[in-house]
Amino acid sequence: NQAVYLRDYTPPAYTIDTVDLYVDLHEDHAMVTGTLNIQAAKAEAKADLWLHGESLELVSVTINGTRLTEQDFRIDENGMLITHRTEMAQPFVLETVSRIRPQDNTRLEGLYRSKNLFCTQCEAEGFRSITWFLDRPDVMATYRCTIEADREKYPVLLSNGNLIGEEPVGENRHRAIWEDPFRKPSYLFALVAGTLDRVEDSFTTMSGRNIDLHIYVDPGNSGKCRHALDSLKKAMRWDEERYGREYDLDLFNIVAVDDFNMGAMENKSLNIFNSSCVLADTATASDASFDRVESIVAHEYFHNWSGNRVTCRDWFQLSLKEGFTVYRDACFSADMHSPVVNRIEHVRFLRTAQFAEDAGPMAHAVRPESYMEISNFYTLTIYEKGAEVVRMIHLLLGDELFRRGSDLYFDRFDGQAVTTEDFVACMEEVSDRDLSQFKLWYSQAGTPCVKVKDHYNAKTGEYRLTIRQHIPDTPGQTGKQPMHFPFCIGLVSDDGKDFEARVASESTATASVSDGHGLMIELRETEETVVFKDIAHKPVVSLNRGFSAPVRVEYDYDTTELLHLMQYDSDGFNRWNAGQILALSLFDRVLGRASAGENSQGGSAIDEADMGFLQEYATALKQYLKPGSTSRQDPAFCALLLQMPEFSAWIERLPQVDIQLALGCYEQATLEVCSQLEQSARQCYDELGAHADIGQREKGAALRALRNTCLGVLSRLPGHDELAWQHFDAAKLMTDQLAGFRALLRYPRSQSSRPAQAIEAFEHQWQQDSLVMDNWFGLQAASRDYGTLEDIERLSEHRLFSRFNPNKLRSLFSTFAGQNWACFHATDGAGYRFIRKTIAELDQNNPQIASRMATPLTRWRKYAEPYSSLLKAELSALAKPVEGTEISKDLYEIVYKSLQ
């Protein structure tokens, strides 16, 4: 298992200009003929020709029509090396014929079968298991693809680009010929064959061209495409308006498939989607699913420019397209909905999951230095942190220059495969700024920690901030340099308004007024001082407004200051964040006492001091809930203000966590806060229930978010199981049904019979709808009472469960391991053992899914004993596969790195 290094990059010795594929699909195999026009980069180099190829049964290979014999080439498990021949000095034609077995492909990479459908997933390196090729993103070619298949079983035959011909073949078969005029890397190739319904719409571009939009779905699902089509049209318009990017072909296809490793894939003009990310209707999809569909449809569409027209030189540059495209889709969603809600949701995810990745054994830079298996690098760091990096560039440059930079980038590199350096160079050029220090964000892993201290001099009115940054060591990287980033702040006065503060000249850092987040300070040094004059009284400092940089901030707030920010901070994000800091410190206090042995037994006591603190926090939350309060005017935001940090977000910050002890403290503290909120939450719940819009899918979504948050508060308390049941039973929309279900599952069997009743009723109602049933599996898997190890084992044998469907595997096993803290982390290690066995078994079928599922095991260093040793033992067991099986490269890398 060899690692690949960025520093070893060399341009390809041969380029491929055109690809002509003939794919002949049969029930037990497919024949693939690949005809490639190839040219040596340097004819005089007389290089041998390497072609990637995996799981291909070679039938023949010819060059310019001459059949090669076994002396002319050598094949191993990774590909074929053709010895240099004189014909190769000139452009030449290479033709290979191979047999493949899509029906047996359980990896879901390359060409495979999902139910009765043939489909492909080529990113990152799936194309090499379809045909022999230089399967690397800097080899860009134009493609023609002919698909032949049984006419009745596979009436729909699709590939990239334009359909240029269709004809019958013999009695029962037919073929379709597709041609894509745009050069593309092989990872963007796609093919689909099957029986599918088509839903149609169209879009007129800014230059007046008409584009046909088609969504293909399993027969019967046509009614679930409206939202995806509307989202697609919004995204197309948005990209024209915000980035000046117009769609380039006359046809845009989306196909929904059930068995898919990722969310979706941006293949040129033939996006292939996990059906969970495209299908949505009011009865079966929650509001969250609607939002997810909208953002993923947009994401894949935006890739047409940020990814397809301009692509990555090599896979180390993955964030070039992913970070940028996530940033683009996040801005799109913010424009479509509430910007502050969108920002909080992104940051909440980043801080919980990406920060954990950055602090764990798989920590890597946004542009990694090396990898063993690139599939393991489709990570939160590449995607989410990568998006934050682009966001910081935007903040530093401002709207106008950022747009000029992106225009330059798209224009200059259209049709090319480039690097993150090229991207930043465009931003430097248009702004005349030096971003060389900023580029450390691409090369240094780890989350910077920013420690802020302040001093106010009442006599002189001077307010001074001292800001220190530190970037922790990560595997393979120590002694890091300080980073350059925008740090937006505000000084909040007693009356709740921001001081109109200007940065005095003795400051070491420069500052400017940011768009909407107060003052933007640019930090560059390990320690910086920022001085303000004429400040009438000690302000409450609001730090990293809008989460302007993806860093941890440490500042010693007292309770009053946080309560002040919760009420007054003009920055919505920080108003929310102040409440989160307060809640986290509450958890810390309770845990501190429990660890000292003061209240660990029976969960009885939160001592008086903690209680006072807790009440102050709860009182602030109650203010948010008051009818007529400003926060109530933005109900979705209000819902977020009320939600306490997730357990995972809390413990991410702690060293050596005793999981069950911490969980007990967390539950005790949340229970107390919720009981303080009981009346207000109930009142708000009832009021919103009577709101005229509550049942409207789109108009009512924010109201439901708040109402269901109130239900969530109530369901942490005894005695609301009937309310939850009514909510569940009367629900007309999936959001409400799921909220009721989730609330019910908080009540153990000993307290209520309603949860069991709901489990049965839900299954009875939705057993025909596989996507809805994913929720049913998932919510049970996350539940301490209904997702015990025995429950998980039983559910894994359920007739609607499938070990070959990634969505099902994620719903049950990954949810159990990632969210069911009580059961997965049982101190006897049974949960760990079960997941290890499951991973080892899945690894034989689908290595990508197996390796993802191993993430919770890799965090062993974070936990106290016995968790730590038990987890480590399971990792070691994974490293030694049972006889007759092999560990995949995917899983090996994760296991190996986390045991280092």
Ligand code: DPP
């Ligand atoms: N389909 C994945 C995404 O869009 C990988 N490109 O992020």
Ligand code: ZN
């Ligand atoms: Zn993407």
